[in-house]
Amino acid sequence: MPISKKDRVLTHPIPPLSTKLTTSQIQREHKKAEKAGTRAPVKANGLPVKAAKPMVQCKYCRKELDKTNIAILKNHAESHADKGWTPQKCWPEEFPA
Secondary structure (H helix, E strand, O other): OOOOOOOOOOOOOOOOOOOOOOHHHHHHHHHHHHHHOOOOOEOOOOOEOOOOOOEEEOOOOOOEEEOOOHHHHHHHHHOOHHHOOOHHHHOOOOOOO
16 A cells, blocks of 8 residues: 555755745845955846856948958948949958958
8 A cells, every 4th residue: 555645754854945944144145245246237137147248349331240250241231332332441450451
């Protein structure tokens, strides 16, 4: 006959899933971290804020594009190729001659 749930004996206690901190405890931790200079910026929902990607502006049309994505920069410069604008003219710092 199977053992009922009431008759089962746990060999070890089940630990709590998480310990809930009060608002004042969280604020104290934030103040300590700010004084120490170790607090990372977070959104209201608690997720960390990502750093903004560096942007660069096209010299011809003034459109801002992601500086780290070279393929997009080259593709954008090709749209100005019929007017004589090469990637070197659009972004002289990223594509030195």
